[in-house]
Amino acid sequence: MTGPVVDGTVVDGTVVTGSVVTGPVVIVGGGIAGVSTAAALRKGGFDGDITLVDAGEFPYDRPPLSKDFLSGAKDIKQIALQPAHWYDDQRVRLVTGISVAALRPAEGTVELVGGRRLPADRVVLATGGAAARPPVPGIDSSRVHVLRTAEDADRLRPALAPGARLLVVGAGLIGAEVASTAVRLGCEVTLVDPVAAPLTAVLGPELAVWLHELHARNRVTTAQSAVESFTDRHGGIEARFTGVPGPQLYDAVVLGVGMVPHTDLAREAGLEVDRGIVVDPSQVTSNPAVLAVGDPARTRQDGVLLPRTEHWEAAQHDGARAAATLLGAAPPEPTAPWFWTDRHGHHVEAVGHLHEATETVLRGSLDDPAFSLFGLRDGFVIAAAAVDDPSAVRAARRMIDRRVPADPARLADPGVSLRALLRG
The missing domain is CATH 3.50.50.60 (FAD/NAD(P)-binding domain)
Structure with missing residues (x-):
């Protein structure tokens, strides 16, 4: 869908719920979750005011901090999440170098340090966290x-x-x-x-x-x-x-022992907090005027509080879901969780949860990267991880999302093309 729909519309068999926002949206936090929310709102057809508040100089990407930025191979401008003109092109007002002091959803405002208040019909908390x-x-x-x-x-x-x-x-x-x-x-x-x-x-x-x-x-x-x-x-x-x-x-x-989510703003605004800002599957907090995305968001699904997810792509998906909620649009299709890391000259990717597999299949050799490891259960791939073989993880992700049956012998054979594996 490219635009908002009326509450209660059936899209692909799903009843779309949520109040379509028309007034100003304030996003608190300029990490990947916050910037992704702004981008998805504009892509979805939202024409109202968007303000992105960030305490830093401008929103930048965090994965390079432990690699190219730390080594000095890249400077801060080279890890910007978006070029400076993007915010003007997307009509996103960027307020930087200042923090949010308080949320006032009952008044429809967000208060900045120093007392300035921003009008906010809806607030999206993308506040991230602090190193533990x-x-x-x-x-x-x-x-x-x-x-x-x-x-x-x-x-x-x-x-x-x-x-x-x-x-x-x-x-x-x-x-x-x-x-x-x-x-x-x-x-x-x-x-x-x-x-x-x-x-x-x-x-x-x-x-x-x-x-x-x-x-x-x-x-x-x-x-x-x-x-x-x-x-x-x-x-x-x-x-x-x-x-x-x-x-x-x-x-x-x-x-490097984990992170503590920033929940003070949510707690002080009376939102439910339990080792994270509690949200429903649409990223809505206990106050319907406030949503939360990214590292601090903790989803309650079917009455159960799930663990927080702290990966880059998960934050990006949170932003897309929050935007869909604000637009009253169908949420994005769920997909298997994915992450990557780089160390000692090797690129590692993983999708799904290998610990849930009942069988693992090695494709290639541990002694000779690139190689990949597939996790199976009941005849289907449910997870995969690879070293220097991102194409294998991309194929595995499609197999997971499409529920393609898997033959362990063919998975293990590097002579069988990944495209052939996708056909089952």
């Missing part, structure tokens, strides 16, 4: 860094000098990417995580182990442990680990 800082003694040291914003990366970059001793705590996506960037810059990197093979739930044990062992093959020291404390010393910072005798000295520490 667990309650470890000494964690407030200036040598302990996080990486969530461009400012965080700017503070960390000088510490990544050749020969610097860097401790990375947490071997998930951010931690692994920072370790990869830092060792490429010449740092002596130690990567610590209490889990033997991080990302097993989404990549499966076989690929998760392969990826974690990739660190050691690229001069990163890995350890399965947890940090007990940090202590500033002359010339560095000491870290103590569980099960390890004596402290270890580093020049800097990076925490």
Whole structure:
């Protein structure tokens, strides 16, 4: 559909619900979720006022922060989500360098720091989150860094000098990417995580182990442990680990242990909050005038609160759903969740949830990237992950979404084309 429809219209067998917005929309937060909401509103035919409020200089993409931006290969303008003229072309008023102080949905306004108020018939919260800082003694040291914003990366970059001793705590996506960037810059990197093979739930044990062992093959020291404390010393910072005798000295520490969603605005406005801003499947909060998208949004479906999803594409899809809700349009068709990561010169993609598979099929060899791993259940592909083989994941995604029957022997044979696999 290209425009709004009347509430109650049947589209492809689905009854479309929702109040069509005609007044001004204010989007709070300029990450991928917020910018995607604005883009989808215009694409869907919304002709009203859109204001995007962001505390930064302009909206930028966050995945490069741990890679090209951190290494200095790209500057802040090169990771902008949209060129400056896009906002003018799309008639999106960009209000930057200031934060929102309060939501006032009963008054139809959003209050900025300093008291200025913006008219808002509907508000979309795309507030993101902050890097988690667990309650470890000494964690407030200036040598302990996080990486969530461009400012965080700017503070960390000088510490990544050749020969610097860097401790990375947490071997998930951010931690692994920072370790990869830092060792490429010449740092002596130690990567610590209490889990033997991080990302097993989404990549499966076989690929998760392969990826974690990739660190050691690229001069990163890995350890399965947890940090007990940090202590500033002359010339560095000491870290103590569980099960390890004596402290270890580093020049800097990076925490990659998750994020905490920004929910203060929602809570102070009286919205339901439960480890995230609670929304229905249409991204609507407990106040119908306010929607939430991206990292802080937590969906309640059929009475059950689902885990938050913190991946780039998921935030993009949230924006599209929120726009459809505001337009009274049919929501986008659901698709299997997908994410990617880059480390040590390898590109990794995954779709679906491999831990839910009852059978896995390896296509290619772990000793010779590129390779892919398919997860099957009841004769269908339900997940896949690949190293340096994005075409396999694209094919798997189509097989998942279309429910194409899968033959394990053909999946495992690199001589069978992906196009042939899509035909079942």
